[in-house]
Amino acid sequence: MIVEEIMKTEVITLSPTDTIERALTLLNENHIRHLPIVDKDHCVIGIVSDRDVRDASPSTFDDDPNPAELKNEIRSIMTSPVITVHPLDFVEEVAGIFYEHEIACVPVTKEDRLVGIITEKDMLYTLIQLTGTNVQSSQIEVKVINKPGILPQVSQVLGKRKVNISSVLIYPYKEDANYKIIVFRVQTMNPMPIINDLKEAGYEVLWPNMPGMSP
Structure with a gap:
């Protein structure tokens, strides 16, 4: 799966000279957590999160109805440079970027122009789809020797029952590198x-x- 399949293309943005007050309004009205900052050519030059805006806003105990902090330009608090991804990047690689850089959002750019955005919520939903947990199914974990051709061999056993396989995941067996775990999610409520x-x-x-299951 690639980025353009899951990214949101309708992105709310700000210019660097917009105010913090404007950012606060957009975040609240649209129930979003991130705002890319773009220049006149729609190139991403920064990004702000709801936390950035909250930290730059006056205390709720401040009695001033027009606090000066909210009039500051958004470029004064934006993060720059910005980590971006391409529409043709693989979603799995983007998940690695989220983890490595401890971020919750990445703008998507093509030829340096903003074309979309991906959030951690988008990534979680995609993970649900990739693992097949969004449909009624049963999970089966099989320990197998780590050698070429083992997956089709095991899949052939499942094929005899003519059940749909929602997803297949493979991960190392921690106790012995000579083995790995294949996780099948099959569309049946009786996997016995x-x-x-x-x-x-x-x-x-x-x-x-x-206990109680047949050996």
Whole structure:
């Protein structure tokens, strides 16, 4: 999945000379948390978050109806330079950027111009879709030897039951690098026949593997 499939294209922006008061109004009216700052060519030159704006705003206990702080230009508090991504970048790579830089939003640019935005909420929703947890299904975790061709071998066992596979994830088995875990999410509420097939084929099912389940 690539960025342009999940990004929001209707982005509310500010110019660097807009006021902090204007930013506060836009954040509150639109229930958003980030505002890219763009120049006259619609190139991203900065970004502000709701926290930036709150920190720059006067205390709620201030009696002044027109505090001077709110009249300051937004460029005085914006973060610059800005980390951006391209519409054709892979979503998985963007998730790494979010984690590595501890950010909650990235503008999307093409030829240096703003074309969209991705937030951490967008990333979480995409993760839900990629893992298949948004549909009724059962999760099966299988411990397998880490060798080429193992995934189609295990998938062939599931194929005998003619169930839809919502998603497949693979991650290392921490206790032994010679093994890995394949996580299948299958569209059935009774995974027992599949689990029994896997065990009969010699595979170790880690989940579900609760007391009382047939070996």
